[in-house]
Amino acid sequence: MSEEDVERWTAAATWTASAELTPVQTLLWRAERHPVQSSTSTVVVDLDRAPDWERLVAAAEWGTRLVRRLRQRVVDPLVPTAPPTWADDPTFDLGYHLRRERVSSRDEVLAQATQVALRPFDRSRPLWEGVLFEGLPDGAAAYVLKIHHALADPLGTVQLLSMLQSGRREHTPRKPLGAEPATSVDADPVELAVAGLRVDVSTLPEAAVATARTLAHAATRPQVVVASALRYGASVRRLMTQAAPPSPELSPRTGKRWSFLTLDAPLDPLRAVARQGGGTLDDAAVALVLGGLRRYHERRGSAVPEIPVGVRVSLDRADDLGNRFAGAVISGPLAVEDPVDRVAAVRGEVLSLHTERALEVLDVAAPVVNRLPSFVGAAALRTAVPPDAFVLTLPGPPRRRYMAGAQVQGMYVLGPLPGAALTVSLVTCGDTACIGVNVDASAVADLEALAECLAEGVEEMVSAAPAADGQSVGPT
């Protein structure tokens, strides 16, 4: 048993220990309208060979014991006086969540994965589903994991997967298991609602005093309060309205027809281009997608200078990965031809978001919205104009990993399409960028052309990297 594996697995055991859903998770959970406002991500893991089925099932059995959350379901209170809670599912049946199928090509894997993703979850069971696809040429296989955002966001999913994978091909006996939870949480919808109400009532006097104090404070300095409220409002308005108008080439969107495609790019040149443009890998990923879309628009004879792109902004420091993120929409430049220049332009747009005091508006609004009926939350999520594309970068495993004896060749995250025409996730796997693209097939007139253009976008980015002499830019 390798030192590194133990470390990773121990971390997995303590993964998201909190019993309650966070306000934002709650909002997504309650506002979900599958598949249009889905919170489901799908991960396609390419494997070099078909793993031994028995071993895979055993590993899943072990993994779901190690990471308790995988055997828990969400229990909603009868009325929204309290956040939903995780509770052990007494009827948990691994057979329901894990199955295997035979396919003949990788395209078929992607097509099947789309169908898996489009089927809504049984919300009364643990929120994941895994399918092993066997029968690919050369004995290869693919593992498709569908996971709900309430259980793990895409970042968490990749983390979880890389934590549960092994550093060796051989089987590891006597793997660690997390400590048994002391007691299972009481998870009766009525009880939850009553408990929430009880907390509300007991904190009511305090809350009233605090509110009165805030109001009194505000009354003594009305100018400051009004000015600061106006500035906040202005920031919210800028965040909601000032991105570019949506492209006519990427509509009408129904959100009901998903189409998955995957791309690979060597990481080093991508990082080099990012550095040249003064940006990060995130910025390079956005610039890459914009490059592909630029070509697509050109091919369709459409002159659109910029499109709205949803990105993730670290709330802590721009260059760090940080722990707190906010989603925001930037105007992605389509008109910039030079890839390095495009990275710089994207960089400028993303950094400009840091002047917006309302960047974390969803975090602030979620607790309030959650007290309202779920359709209000759904409507609230829809008020923000959806971007044409979401682009997301996720750190994956830095080295080769194995799943039940099969080597992981690539890991592609295919995120949901909440109103967007495409969602692109770039996962770093060793020295390769695994790019997963979910496209709203009803919004794109020529899917094949889009796939080609995105591939050309990758090519363009990679070849823009300076070829340092003596060093190859490709995978080493």
Next chain:
Amino acid sequence: MSGLSAEVEQAIEAIGAGPQGPTVGAFFDLDGTLVAGYTAATFYGDRLRGRAVSPAEFVRTVVTAVDGELGGDPTRIAHVAFSAMRGESEEAFADLGERLFRSKIAGTIRRESRALVHAHQRAGHTVAVASAATAYQIAPVARDLGVEHLVCTRLVVEDGQFTGATDGPMLWGRHKASGVRAFAREHDVDLTASYAYGNGYEDVAFLSSVGHPTALNPHRDLRAAAARLGWPVLDLSDPVGGSLLAAGRTVAALAGMNAGVGAGLAYGLARGDLRRGRNAAISLATRLPMALAGVSLDVLHPERLWSHRPAIFIANHQSSLDIPVLGRLLERDFTIVAKKEARWDPRAVVGSVVIDPAWIDRSDSESARATLAGVVERVRGGTSLMIFPEGTRSPTPVLGPFRKGAFHLAAQAGVPVVPVVLRNTGELMGRSSLVLNPGVVDVCVLEPETDWRVEDMSERIAALHTTFEQTLAHWPSGEHR
């Protein structure tokens, strides 16, 4: 001592220590960065006063401005202004820019911004003003700072008239950033080695396009972003436009000056010695008001003020403050040459009683020559002379050309010229301002120069002009103290 804050000194040192040469760029935002306040507001204020603005346009402007503040499109206000300019003559507008520069904008250039620009110029960097403003606002400022390049919003001109449209996008936010990137490509500037200075929240993209961004007197939101992004923040002192307190002190200073004159003269009369009375009056009339206004002097080489008397003292001129400062320095036994028209200037009346200037009638060369002959006699008799060789106040600390009169007088009277370099009097009291702000005036007395002759006069004047410029650019440190 230098009048620059420690942070600015550090930044200037870092520029000097960093890479040199034209491949390094330095991009300065205009409004709020090079100058305090908004030049567009100055232009608009002028339009308002000139009644060139219809009530409807005024309302539209205000509504657009407020909407921009409340999260609407902040560039719309400019487009409203541009379209209102449709049909106006470009030449007239450029002239207006020059006029407003001299009367208003020159006084708002931050001294420390100027020092930063000069630091980049010394390093041989490619310096440019990058701003959403139009060339008519920027050009005079850029010229004054010796900045050659403008990256700015261009207005379309047809047959010498504005069409109301812009040529390309307004260089605001991302467009300013891409303007700077395009400029860098054209001029072979390496952005990763370059510097940029800006103050608004819209400047983030512009700032992030270079390797060395600095948030200069940033607005609230840019300050927050700079903290998050780890960008350095520099807070520069503003040339204060005259606070109420400063105004009050100025009034007190004027009263003090008059009281000083009165007391001095009374003393002289009582002692029956008008010369001593005058000297006492000068002393009181300069010390009292400066003390009241909170102005003090920091003089390098004060001994040179006394080593060669009588002499012709020459100084650079930016402010009404220069005269009391020089009065305070020279203390006694001096006079000035003034143009006849200034004789009845209410501010000059008081002073003229005390220092008895030689009034020159410029329109009548015969009488002017006679007056000057009289002046030469007075100098030989022991009264020193104070002359501003630039002839007129400069709108900014940039030195104007020297006229020859002072040096001819020195040659004729056979006395030395004592050069006195003044710094930052213009900051404490703007060229056309009536308000004096508290602060320290830096003075450097240069080596007195003797033996003036007509033959080599031009070369010596040129050399002295250069010495003035260099002293202003690299203020000597007070090693003698």
